[in-house]
Amino acid sequence: MTTRLSLDVMGGDNAPQIVIEGAAQILSSTPEVEFLLFGDKSVILDHLRHFPLLEKKSHIHHCSEVVTNDTKPVNAIRGLKDSSMRKAIEAVANGQADAVVSAGNTGAYMALSKIILRTLEGIDRPAISALLPTINGVCIGLDMGANLECTTENLVQFAIMGDIMAQRMLGIKSPRVGLLNVGTEEVKGHAIVQQASMLLKELPTMNYIGFIEGDDVNHGIADVIVTDGFTGNIALKTLEGAAHFIFGIIKESMSSSFFGKLSYLVGRSTFRDIKARLDPRKYNGAVFLGLRGIAVKSHGGADVVAFANAINVAFNLAKESHSLNFGEEIEAKIKEI
Amino acid sequence: MTTRLSLDVMGGDNAPQIVIEGAAQILSSTPEVEFLLFGDKSVILDHLRHFPLLEKKSHIHHCSEVVTNDTKPVNAIRGLKDSSMRKAIEAVANGQADAVVSAGNTGAYMALSKIILRTLEGIDRPAISALLPTINGVCIGLDMGANLECTTENLVQFAIMGDIMAQRMLGIKSPRVGLLNVGTEEVKGHAIVQQASMLLKELPTMNYIGFIEGDDVNHGIADVIVTDGFTGNIALKTLEGAAHFIFGIIKESMSSSFFGKLSYLVGRSTFRDIKARLDPRKYNGAVFLGLRGIAVKSHGGADVVAFANAINVAFNLAKESHSLNFGEEIEAKIKEI
Numbered sequence: 001m002t003t004r005l006s007l008d009v010m011g012g013d014n015a016p017q018i019v020i021e022g023a024a025q026i027l028s029s030t031p032e033v034e035f036l037l038f039g040d041k042s043v044i045l046d047h048l049r050h051f052p053l054l055e056k057k058s059h060i061h062h063c064s065e066v067v068t069n070d071t072k073p074v075n076a077i078r079g080l081k082d083s084s085m086r087k088a089i090e091a092v093a094n095g096q097a098d099a100v101v102s103a104g105n106t107g108a109y110m111a112l113s114k115i116i117l118r119t120l121e122g123i124d125r126p127a128i129s130a131l132l133p134t135i136n137g138v139c140i141g142l143d144m145g146a147n148l149e150c151t152t153e154n155l156v157q158f159a160i161m162g163d164i165m166a167q168r169m170l171g172i173k174s175p176r177v178g179l180l181n182v183g184t185e186e187v188k189g190h191a192i193v194q195q196a197s198m199l200l201k202e203l204p205t206m207n208y209i210g211f212i213e214g215d216d217v218n219h220g221i222a223d224v225i226v227t228d229g230f231t232g233n234i235a236l237k238t239l240e241g242a243a244h245f246i247f248g249i250i251k252e253s254m255s256s257s258f259f260g261k262l263s264y265l266v267g268r269s270t271f272r273d274i275k276a277r278l279d280p281r282k283y284n285g286a287v288f289l290g291l292r293g294i295a296v297k298s299h300g301g302a303d304v305v306a307f308a309n310a311i312n313v314a315f316n317l318a319k320e321s322h323s324l325n326f327g328e329e330i331e332a333k334i335k336e337i
Numbered sequence: 338m339t340t341r342l343s344l345d346v347m348g349g350d351n352a353p354q355i356v357i358e359g360a361a362q363i364l365s366s367t368p369e370v371e372f373l374l375f376g377d378k379s380v381i382l383d384h385l386r387h388f389p390l391l392e393k394k395s396h397i398h399h400c401s402e403v404v405t406n407d408t409k410p411v412n413a414i415r416g417l418k419d420s421s422m423r424k425a426i427e428a429v430a431n432g433q434a435d436a437v438v439s440a441g442n443t444g445a446y447m448a449l450s451k452i453i454l455r456t457l458e459g460i461d462r463p464a465i466s467a468l469l470p471t472i473n474g475v476c477i478g479l480d481m482g483a484n485l486e487c488t489t490e491n492l493v494q495f496a497i498m499g500d501i502m503a504q505r506m507l508g509i510k511s512p513r514v515g516l517l518n519v520g521t522e523e524v525k526g527h528a529i530v531q532q533a534s535m536l537l538k539e540l541p542t543m544n545y546i547g548f549i550e551g552d553d554v555n556h557g558i559a560d561v562i563v564t565d566g567f568t569g570n571i572a573l574k575t576l577e578g579a580a581h582f583i584f585g586i587i588k589e590s591m592s593s594s595f596f597g598k599l600s601y602l603v604g605r606s607t608f609r610d611i612k613a614r615l616d617p618r619k620y621n622g623a624v625f626l627g628l629r630g631i632a633v634k635s636h637g638g639a640d641v642v643a644f645a646n647a648i649n650v651a652f653n654l655a656k657e658s659h660s661l662n663f664g665e666e667i668e669a670k671i672k673e674i
Contacts, residue, residue: 133582134582135582135585149527180571182570182571214570214574214575215575215577215578217579218579219578219582231567231568231571234519234550234568235551235571235575236551240552241553241554241556242555242575244556245472245555245556249615253610253611259604259607260604263600266600267601269594273590277590278586
């Protein structure tokens, strides 16, 4: 069965090059995919020339406008009726595409997705979910920045969405769901996380493990980590920054002595493996959860490898949804509580 | 001039051993310090036997009660009138000691410190400040967990306290002060950080650099990082966890191949340097800022090296305050705005 993915060719710091090349990369290993390319037709054609297979498997939809990083969400919604971002999302809403991917302005992308795809019944606010590396694989973190202030109900809904996501995308039968807090004891935290914790404890089908702390994020004790968008965004970026910082120190230290340099030479394949395992590009592709359609957000600064990964996330989610609709499963679960 | 430090001998997971040995370690390099030891007299004497120099430079104050990790702040205040934590703090309040150090229950320690030492004029809530490693040294982060929900005014006061702390403790003339947020653009974040940012911009003497993101924490672009206690605590612990996680992966990868092992052998002094540079024990010793007295909090799980570092933080702050009182400087600054 062919999966059709809609791409915002103009979104992101390195667009359109990364979008076209990322799509071409995916196509070389995944022939059962087709692309709907939204953006400036002449620009797209110019880039497509180098990728004849992609050209054959693509449908170009010319758009006269672009949502930039400076575009306010309200302007993306009220103005810019012919933006590549909007049109790419609309392709999912009207059934032309199975999922959409954009590396553009997060705020505008979320706002447009909410309006065009609409939120699932019982979900007050969609969340941004991302994969985070752990000692034994990956976990799902949400919300990573869509909702800076969250109610108890928002957090409970995020937990339910993350739970289903982990089951479907990570193949975990009974995902361990944790709520990020400043301590693990019941008395810790503010009223919102405490109340959310009490509600989650009462959900009979959820494997809720209680509060977890910042240093548990990578430690593989939870498959789903729930938090508000402010904390989640800062924790996610702090992780990325810490990895960058530590590798910087290692590089600096190893290159400043003879034995350090020698050690690097001897172990360079090992160092390559380590860097590959923690490569943030492998984790690119955040999912907007809680919508009646699949929308994946790539990091704005993504390169080809990273963008291809985001496309891959969209492809896998879309393929999963051919058999069982993700959104309907979430709606059914929300109704149960 | 002798500096007198008051120690809660019974606080922390590894008390009293780490407290006594940590104090003995400091004394071996810093003879101009004296200790007031609060706790069970027979236990203290039993441990002191091994450290004759410390025994000579210590005054033991027997306390019949202990604040444990399970003690609620309200019980530490209303009950437990003879706890080692309370008495150690009181020694600062009544001028017997220049600073107090405890590895005990953070909530109880902060609550008791607030009541016994009282907050500075113009400061609504004290904050926990900690040193964080950066590519070019360290920076000061606050609040690291005292105030889970903060107002705009709280954040502005934290910025002022952090600014003075960085000048006095890090010797930076005009510290770069940043406000942690989900983006650097002015429109990013919720109302509280946006309003705090506007107020900070108007402070003529502060070198306010605007919003910074999670991945900037270790990148040395700010000397003072201001945030609410919920986000700060989670960011701090996420950093610690990330370092642990990355070193775990490096160790695992290097020990799983011949060249990895060889590389480790050749570079082991370099690896030791790297681990030492990022050793979290070096950053142990969080300061309760905004009180009329110096109170330093050690990590509850601290070992001797880590606890000695917390004592050292208290010693340096106390020594600084002999010449110019920290609190008075903060009060004067707050009055200016």
